[in-house]
Amino acid sequence: xxRIVIIGGGPGGYExxxxxxQLGADVTIVERTGLGGACVLTDCVPSxxxxxxxxxxxxxxxxxxxxxxxxxxxxxxxxxxxxxLAQVNKRVKDLARAQSFDVAERLAYEDVRIVRGEARLSDPxxxxxxxxxxxxxxxxxxxxxxxxxLPGAEPDGERILSWRHLYDLTxxxxxxxxxxxxxxxxxxxGAYLSLGSRVTLISSRDRILPTEDADAAGVLQEVFxxxxxxxxxxxxxxxxxxxxxxxxVTLEDGRKVEGSHCLMTVGMEPNxxxxxxxxxxxxxSRGFVQVDKVSRTSVSHIYAAGDCTGVMMLASxxxxxxxxxxxxxxxxxxxxxxxxxxxxxxxxxxEVATVGVTQKMIDAGEVNARSVMLPLFSNPRAKMQGFEDGxxxxxxxxxxxxxxGGVIVAPRASELxxxxxxxxxxxxxxxxxxxxxxxxxxxxxxITEASRRLMQESAY
Numbered sequence: 001x002x003r004i005v006i007i008g009g010g011p012g013g014y015e016x017x018x019x020x021x022q023l024g025a026d027v028t029i030v031e032r033t034g035l036g037g038a039c040v041l042t043d044c045v046p047s048x049x050x051x052x053x054x055x056x057x058x059x060x061x062x063x064x065x066x067x068x069x070x071x072x073x074x075x076x077x078x079x080x081x082x083x084x085l086a087q088v089n090k091r092v093k094d095l096a097r098a099q100s101f102d103v104a105e106r107l108a109y110e111d112v113r114i115v116r117g118e119a120r121l122s123d124p125x126x127x128x129x130x131x132x133x134x135x136x137x138x139x140x141x142x143x144x145x146x147x148x149x150l151p152g153a154e155p156d157g158e159r160i161l162s163w164r165h166l167y168d169l170t171x172x173x174x175x176x177x178x179x180x181x182x183x184x185x186x187x188x189x190g191a192y193l194s195l196g197s198r199v200t201l202i203s204s205r206d207r208i209l210p211t212e213d214a215d216a217a218g219v220l221q222e223v224f225x226x227x228x229x230x231x232x233x234x235x236x237x238x239x240x241x242x243x244x245x246x247x248x249v250t251l252e253d254g255r256k257v258e259g260s261h262c263l264m265t266v267g268m269e270p271n272x273x274x275x276x277x278x279x280x281x282x283x284x285s286r287g288f289v290q291v292d293k294v295s296r297t298s299v300s301h302i303y304a305a306g307d308c309t310g311v312m313m314l315a316s317x318x319x320x321x322x323x324x325x326x327x328x329x330x331x332x333x334x335x336x337x338x339x340x341x342x343x344x345x346x347x348x349x350x351e352v353a354t355v356g357v358t359q360k361m362i363d364a365g366e367v368n369a370r371s372v373m374l375p376l377f378s379n380p381r382a383k384m385q386g387f388e389d390g391x392x393x394x395x396x397x398x399x400x401x402x403x404x405g406g407v408i409v410a411p412r413a414s415e416l417x418x419x420x421x422x423x424x425x426x427x428x429x430x431x432x433x434x435x436x437x438x439x440x441x442x443x444x445x446x447i448t449e450a451s452r453r454l455m456q457e458s459a460y
Contacts, residue, residue, distance in 0.1 A: 001024065002026065002329075003135060004026065005028050007119045007141055008031065008144055009036065010037025010038060011319040011322070012318035012321055013029055014029065014037075015320075016140050016142065016325055017322075018112070020138075026113075027113065028114075035107065036099055037144055039144070040096055040103065042096075043163070045095065046095075047166075050166070054190070055349045062386070085171055117129045121276035121280040124299055125301075137301065138329045139302045141272075141305075143272060145308060147265075153179070153237060160242060161261060161264065163263065163265060172195055174198065175200070175246075176189075176192050177247065177261070179266060180204075181202070181209065184265040185201065186208050189201045201229060201230070202251070203232065204234070204235065204236045209221075213352070213358065215407070216391075219350070220348055235253070236251060236252045237250070238251060240264070246259060247261060270288045270310065272288070272308055280302065282297045290309075294324055294337070295321045296325070303326075305321035306322070316343075317337075317342055321337060340356055341424060349411070351413035353417035354407050356404050356405020357369060357405040359371070370397075371393060371395045372453045374392045374393075374450050374453070381442050381445065391410075392410070393450070406447075410446075416447065
């Protein structure tokens with residue numbers, strides 16, 4: 001049997017283990033904290049659970065236009081609607097532990113061996129854990145990443161926080177300063193705003209979500225501002241200091257921002273130090289493991305998957321990298337990873353989902369495409385539910401009408417994007433999408449409507 005040792009039990013690791021076990025390999029996973037990794041225990045699953053609560057809170061708070069009112073408050077609209085953060089975070093951690101247990105049970109069913117501890121490569125074919133050597137024919141590195149720490153803004157877990165500290169809070173932050181306006185910063189700033197915190201978001205660029213679709217970022221920033229968030233654009237944090245019951249964030253231009261808590265969301269660093277990768281001959285770039293399209297490193301029998309590779313830090317990508325690695329290593333037919341097929345979602349309210357080519361690529365002349373953008377407020381289901389913010393944008397080839405990608409800004413955009421993802425992966429045309437039945441009324445009807453608009457344009 002082929003002996004496979006996987007370092008890391010997150011999505012990249014455990015999905016790879018399942019594939020390898022089903023293909024008859026002898027599989028061992030080494031995990032230092034808990035199965036599911038940081039994704040399940042401290043990052044993706046907890047944050048999305050918290051956001052689910054905040055989204056429900058936001059919908060209830062903005063229900064006056066639907067004729068719903070809450071008694072007990074001075075304005076008669078949101079009175080009596082409060083958050084028990086201790087209970088919210090208990091649910092968050094309970095769900096994370098349950099998900100980790102489910103992963104463990106699934107791996108046990110497939111006879112995957114689990115070893116708890118710190119792992120390192122003693123040589124290219126040996127992984128050492130707790131003083132014990134595990135010989136391996138194939139090794140997969142899936143060690144993930146950890147929140148980046150800025151000098152002068154080191155988290156203390158009480159007032160200066162990384163997102164991994166949030167779920168130990170028992171009381172809602174009164175005034176939360178969020179440093180960093182990327183995906184994590186935007187998600188958590190929006191969540192705590194909906195839960196009732198006063199939020200200041202510090203962005204080093206001219207808008208939030210600087211690497212995302214500009215139209216989508218614009219909609220989201222307008223929503224945040226309307227709901228009362230302060231957004232400090234073109235501002236960069238130089239230092240964060242604790243001041244007893246609060247914090248002070250000093251910006252590079254000398255301005256100071258005061259709050260009760262500060263949340264640092266300034267990127268991720270790969271967990272690749274001190275585990276023997278260089279000694280084994282594995283090449284790194286800025287600490288990230290270099291991999292090809294089948295997840296293979298510079299050493300032919302060593303593979304890597306997930307955030308430690310720096311390839312689109314998404315759980316879905318990590319899982320696919322892990323599966324592809326095992327299929328390739330064990331001689332199965334495999335299609336290399338295609339990043340153009342990856343659907344991504346930002347779990348704000350409204351959500352932002354994307355797949356395929358981007359508006360930036362089109363504007364830069366890298367891709368020739370036609371596009372259409374339909375505002376969500378024109379959709380009948382959106383009107384019924386009181387949704388006004390968002391849109392559906394589609395891109396297609398000018399001559400053939402083949403769908404190249406799209407952007408959806410809407411409630412549950414993460415679910416709606418699947419139709420566009422299928423169209424991109426299967427090379428469907430806007431004609432085919434336009435002739436597909438959509439439920440009436442539904443938000444998905446905007447996808448077929450956008451396709452009809454593009455189909456009509458191609459007729460001329």
